[in-house]
Each structure stands twice: as structure tokens, then as C-alpha cells.
Amino acid sequence: MRPFEVKAHLAVGLAHAAPWATSLDGLLASEMWEDEKAAARDRGQYLEAAGPDEVPADLDLPLARCTLGGGDDWHWCATYAYPEDLADAPEIHHWSGRPDHRALEQLARYRPSVISDRQGRYRARQMPLLLTSTRTVLWRGVGDIDRVSATLALIDAIGKKRSQGEGQVLRWEVQPVDIDAWSAGHLHPNGHLGRLSPRICLQGRPTVETGGLGRGALRPPHMHRSRMREVCMPWTPQ
Numbered sequence: 001m002r003p004f005e006v007k008a009h010l011a012v013g014l015a016h017a018a019p020w021a022t023s024l025d026g027l028l029a030s031e032m033w034e035d036e037k038a039a040a041r042d043r044g045q046y047l048e049a050a051g052p053d054e055v056p057a058d059l060d061l062p063l064a065r066c067t068l069g070g071g072d073d074w075h076w077c078a079t080y081a082y083p084e085d086l087a088d089a090p091e092i093h094h095w096s097g098r099p100d101h102r103a104l105e106q107l108a109r110y111r112p113s114v115i116s117d118r119q120g121r122y123r124a125r126q127m128p129l130l131l132t133s134t135r136t137v138l139w140r141g142v143g144d145i146d147r148v149s150a151t152l153a154l155i156d157a158i159g160k161k162r163s164q165g166e167g168q169v170l171r172w173e174v175q176p177v178d179i180d181a182w183s184a185g186h187l188h189p190n191g192h193l194g195r196l197s198p199r200i201c202l203q204g205r206p207t208v209e210t211g212g213l214g215r216g217a218l219r220p221p222h223m224h225r226s227r228m229r230e231v232c233m234p235w236t237p238q
């Protein structure tokens with residue numbers, strides 16, 4: 001386990017939903033989860049994601065853990081993507097979607113006669129999508145460099161809307177970096193906060209700029225409510 005830096009060379013840039021872009025721990029976790037699901041399918045089993053009332057298991061990511069938060073408030077030592085040569089402020093696009101009623105009919109045994117377009121899980125959506133133009137994005141972390149490289153080599157696109165061609169990765173670079181482990185696990189190269197962190201992680205470091213306080217997921221799976229905490233938000237380039 002040692003401090004390292006990851007660089008993704010991108011075709012154009014990447015799309016993201018939150019003001020900050022893809023986290024390295026999330027990226028590694030989703031790739032490993034896909035692998036585990038594929039292996040289970042080969043054994044004739046089916047792995048399901050944890051339900052809202054279950055506590056999801058933590059995957060064995062090739063990263064060190066920051067345990068300053070104490071108890072279950074630990075997080076992986078890895079940052080969010082830092083655009084190195086930001087062309088401009090993120091461009092705001094929108095995508096829209098509505099359920100395909102014919103597909104639902106085929107999938108479900110019973111379908112109510114009316115599915116509301118205005119409320120509920122199957123409502124029509126008009127969602128913002130932030131597009132950041134940059135040739136490279138950079139992450140830092142602490143972990144097993146060989147395992148991180150091997151896992152990333154399997155990923156050819158990052159961020160949102162990958163199937164529409166966003167976030168295409170041309171090349172990965174992973175190399176050791178000569179900085180202390182706390183900085184590698186928390187800060188962007190410009191010295192500002194690079195990930196969601198419990199407040200205690202920043203104790204005694206008043207010069208680190210953050211994105212303020214808020215509620216967010218401390219570690220993957222980021223969409224699961226058991227991961228939500230009051231945290232310091234990462235600094236974002238604006």
C-alpha cells in the first residue's frame with residue numbers, strides 16, 4: 001500500500017451528475033462488482049444488490065482505509081476525478097426519458113391500467129447532465145498499485161452516459177507519487193479537498209478549501225442510504 005496517482009487520457013471529456021466527477025473508489029468498486037456478478041453467473045448463481053433495508057457488504061478494494069472518522073465512518077483513501085486542463089465551466093446538457101409501456105407489459109405479470117407520468121418511480125424525467133471538457137483527469141489514492149492498474153485496464157469509459165459515447169478513456173497511467181498518505185487519500189493536486197470526508201479528517205488543517213458541509217455517501221455503493229453521512233464536500237472548479 002503506497003501513495004499513487006492515476007491519470008486517464010480522455011477522448012473529449014466526461015459527463016457527470018454531481019458537481020464533482022467520478023470517484024476512484026466508486027470506479028474500482030463498480031468494476032469489481034460487475035466481475036463478481038459475472039463469476040456468480042458462471043456458477044449458475046445470481047448476485048443481487050443490497051436492498052434499501054440491508055447493509056451492503058464492502059468489496060475488497062485494492063485501497064487503504066482512512067479510519068479517522070471512527071467506527072463505521074471509515075472511507076477508502078482515494079479522491080474524485082480532477083480535470084487537469086479544464087477548458088471551461090462544465091456545460092449543462094439535459095436528457096429526458098419516459099417508460100416504454102410496451103416493454104413494461106412484456107416484463108411484468110401485472111401492469112396497472114395507468115402509470116403516472118408525473119409521479120412515482122416510473123415518472124417521465126428531464127435531468128441535467130454536466131459535461132466537463134478535459135483531455136486528462138487525475139485521481140490520487142493509497143493502495144496496491146498493481147491491483148489498481150489491473151482493474152482500471154478493464155475500464156474503457158467513465159462517468160455518466162457511457163453508452164452514448166461520453167467519457168471514453170484512451171489510456172490509463174498509474175504511478176507512485178512521493179507525497180504523504182493523508183494528502184494522497186484526501187486532496188486534489190492543488191491542495192483542496194478532493195473527496196467527501198468526515199469533518200474529523202480535516203481537523204487541524206484549516207487551510208484546506210472544501211465545498212462546504214452537506215450530506216453524501218462516504219463510500220460505495222454511493223446510492224445506498226446506509227452510506228449517507230454529514231460530511232465535508234469536495235472543492236469543485238468553478
Ligand SMILES: [Zn+2]
Nearest residue numbers: 066068197201
Ligand atoms: Zn479521511
